Amino acid sequence: MTSARRLVSATSVVVLALAGALTATPASAAPPGDPDTPWRMRHWPQTQPWQVDEAAALSGKGSGPQPVDPQRYELPDTMTWSDYKPIPGTDWADPAVKGSERNFNGALVLVDYPNQPFVVTQPANSTIYGNPSGVQNLARSEVPQFYRDFLNKPGKLNRGHTIHEYWMEDSNGRFGIELSSFGVYQMPSDSHEYGIEAQMQRGQGCPAGDVCNRNLRTDARAAWVAAVGEAEAAKYDFVFFLSAGQDESATWQEFGPMKFTTKEDVTDEWGPPDAALPNWNATRYVDWTSWQASANIWPNATQGSSLQAESSGMSTYAHEFSHILGVGDNYNNPYSVPARRDYSGPWEMLSRGTFNGPGGPHSRWLIPGTSGSSMGAQHMLRNKMKLGIVDDVLQLSRAALAESGVVVTRVTARTVDQGRPGINVVLDGGDLSPACDTATDPFCDGGGYDNYTLEVVDRMGFDSFTPDSGVLLAKTKNADAAPFIWTIDANPQDIDKVDFVLPDGTPQKMTIGDYRQLSDALFHAGTNSGSAFEYVDTANRLHFYILDRKRDRKGVLSYEVAVRSLDGAGPATRGxxxxxxxxxxxxxxxxxxxxxxxxxxxxxxxxxxxxxxxxxxxxxxxxxxxxxxxxxxxxxxxxxxxxxxxxxxxxxxxxxxxxxxxx
Missing domain, CATH: 2.60.40.10 (Immunoglobulins)
Incomplete structure (x- = not known):
């Protein structure tokens, strides 16, 4: 069912120059032009893929039969801003266009610390992380407006992309976002007293005389309310708390196991302000990182508010806002023992699709966040249905298919507000898959699913930084019990790519649990594509087909697909x-x-x-x-x-x- 895959990349090895102070600049150097040019900047480059003979480009050169829909996936690590493609006929970043159902009014509350000013107020590349990059030496009073504009006003630095644009695009115009900024408020304690948490750091690494595991959200809200009053605070639908400095999610690996071969190699520069403590500390997914990385806050959300840092890309805000709206996380520990395959990978905002953006996952430490995590994936169909931001989904059931016979339909790319956005097949009677053991089988989905979903992904809009265009098939649950979306991988074998190279020169392959293992997961039409054109779930008595691919003159991608029951063909005469x-x-x-x-x-x-x-x-x-x-x-x-x-x-x-x- 699979064949040799194709990979578009200059190299599959990601090497970061992480020795000493980092001076790398983002993959997203600001584009030329007037900084006051509005959101239309995001339409670069002007030549679009549908303005060339795409059929010829897909089929390749030479005579003889050619694949009708060859898979040409790209790893996130090699992507650049040139990969962005606008959606024809839309301008979701236009701040004058509001959500048709709801425009959320949010407060952006900024806080810093006695030991940690906002990085963008410091000289370029002056921190141990090599930040800031591109913006520096701002006055403290300028920081609230800077981050409000960076996140939600189309401009030069953000290349015209905003949180408002993400939600307008993802919801096809239903949800919009407005932000007002407040602060900067200085917290009563040092940054590491909030960043070193009892759970992630397992009670380790708190310097003598300090009190760690402090609640940043509590102290930040208290400072905000003291400044503006409860009446003003109550006007907002939600709060984004923005903390000065790096976030741990974007630094634990790059400034831990990628920078130092062993924990004993961590240098004093990366250690704590307490000589009695080691220079390393515990972190979320593995046993250790540098103490400095462990002391950063980890982005998170609770009801009504979320917490981010300066390195948190715009996608992090979209991810955390999804939690505020009531949808849970759907990702694994990529380094767990025993190993577990990622759940929905780069295709879903509440999975590792948050990491999408130029440069991929290992560029998320940049301040401001203009690379990885700056252009996250749309939500998959299951989550759009839960959020109420999609219409016209074809609703089927296993039992009904046995009565009706095969259903053939056309599904349009999820970034485009036209045509059918997808199919949901209810597994009435429950998931009939045989039991498997997640402790011994990393590809075990755990069972208990309620539905199948089928949708089309195109590398366009916020999906420009997904790895491929094609058909996305998944099993889903109605409740947010992770994994509640399990992507069906058309190429389930190990992708066998190097993730990074250790300081001693040892290459580290992507783990089985790495989300990029699902970069080649999409289904494609026809034979010899490098992917698969059909999927049979014998236990659940369903057969899915990818029949044909079409891109119209406006550039809209769609697929003809079919699904049938293995238990009934319906009453119609066949001929x-x-x-x-x-x-x-x-x-x-x-x-x-x-x-x-x-x-x-x-x-x-x-x-x-x-x-x-x-x-x-x-x-x-x-x-x-x-x-x-x-x-x-x-x-x-x-x-x-x-x-x-x-x-x-x-x-x-x-x-x-x-x-x-x-x-």
Whole structure:
């Protein structure tokens, strides 16, 4: 079901120059032009993929059969801002356009510490992390407006992309975001007293005389309310607390195991202000990181508010706001023992799709956050349904499919507000998959799912920084009991790519639990794509088909797909007729027949194509009742073959014809 995959990247090795003070600049150097130019800047580059002969680009060069929908995925690490593609006919970043259902009014409350000013007030590359980059030496009084504009006003530094734009795009115009900024308020304690937590640091690393595990949200809100009053604070639908400095999520690996080969190698510069403590400390996913990285706050959300730091990219705010709206996390520990595959990977904002953006996951430490985590993925269909931001989903059920027979439909890319956004198949009667053990099988989904969802992802809009365009299939649960979305991986084998290189030169491969293992997970139409065009869940009695791919003149991507029950074909009469063709061989010896296929049945059907000693770009085709389609059959070194079309609904229904090659 799988074949050799294609990878578009200059290199699969990510090497960060992390020795000493970091002086790297973001992958997202600010674009040229007037800084007052509005959100239209985000439309660079002007040439769009649908303005070229995409069919020719997809099929490749040379004669003979070519894949109709080749998979060309790209790892997030190699992406740049040139990967961004605007959505045709939309301008969701326009601040004058409000959410049609709700425009949320948020407060951005900024806090710093006696030992930690805002990094953007410091000289360029002056911190031990090599920050700030691109913006520096701001006055403390300028910081609230700077971050409010960076997050939610289209401009040069953010390349015209905002939190408002994300939610307008994700909800197709239903939800918008407005922000007002407050502060800066200085906290009563040092930054590490809030950053070193009882859970993540496991009670370790608190300097003598300090009190760690302090509640930053409590102290920050108290300072804000003291300054503006409860009446003013009550005006806002939610609060984003913005903490000066780095966040631990974006630094624990880059300034821990990626910078130092062992915990004993961590230098004093990266250690605590207490010589009695080691220079390393515990962290969330693994046993150790540098003390300095461990002392940073970890972004999080509770009801009504969330907490971020200066290195938190705009996607982090979109992720945490999803929690405020009531949707939970859906990701794994990529370094767990035993290993566990990631749940929904780069395709979902509440999974590692938060990390999407130029440069990928290892560029999230930059201040301001202009690279990784700056352009997160849209929500997957399950979460859009829960949030109430999607309409016209085709609702099916396993039992109903057994009664009705195969359903053939067209699904449009989720970034575009047109056509059908997806399919939800209810597993009435429950998940029938056999039991598996997550302790011994990293690919075990854990069972207990309620639905299947099918949707189309296109690398466009905020999905520009997803790894691929194609069909995304997943099992889902109704309750937020992680994993509540389990992406079906069309290429489940180890992706076998280097994640980073240790200071001693040892390459570290991506773990089985790394979210980038799902970079090649999407399904594609046709044969020899590097992916799969169908998926059968025998236990749950369902068969999914990816039949055809289309991009219209406006650039909108859609797929014709089908789903059927293995337990019933429905009452409709099935029938098929096929028509012969004769083709002349070209100079390379290949001859292409176009076999006419007519569905003479009373309902749409899927037909499987077979032809001995021939090459078939598609082996399944969908045809509406009473309509005619075609199947390509390619011959070389064979004068004639028999072509058989068989109904997937009723295998007894067949038609045979011929493809003949003439010199």
């Amino acid at each position: 098929v007729r096929a028509y012969p063709d004769t083709a002349r061989a070209d100079r390379t010896g290949w001859a292409r027949c176009t076999i006419g296929v007519r569905n003479t049945g009373r309902a749409a059907d899927v037909f499987r194509v077979t032809a001995p000693n021939a090459s078939l770009p598609r082996t399944v085709i969908g045809v509406a009742a009473g309509k005619t389609s075609s199947a390509e059959v390619w011959l070389k070194d064979t004068r004639r073959t028999t072509v058989t079309l068989t109904s997937e609904s009723n295998p007894a229904v067949k038609a045979t014809t011929s493809c003949t090659s003439r010199k």
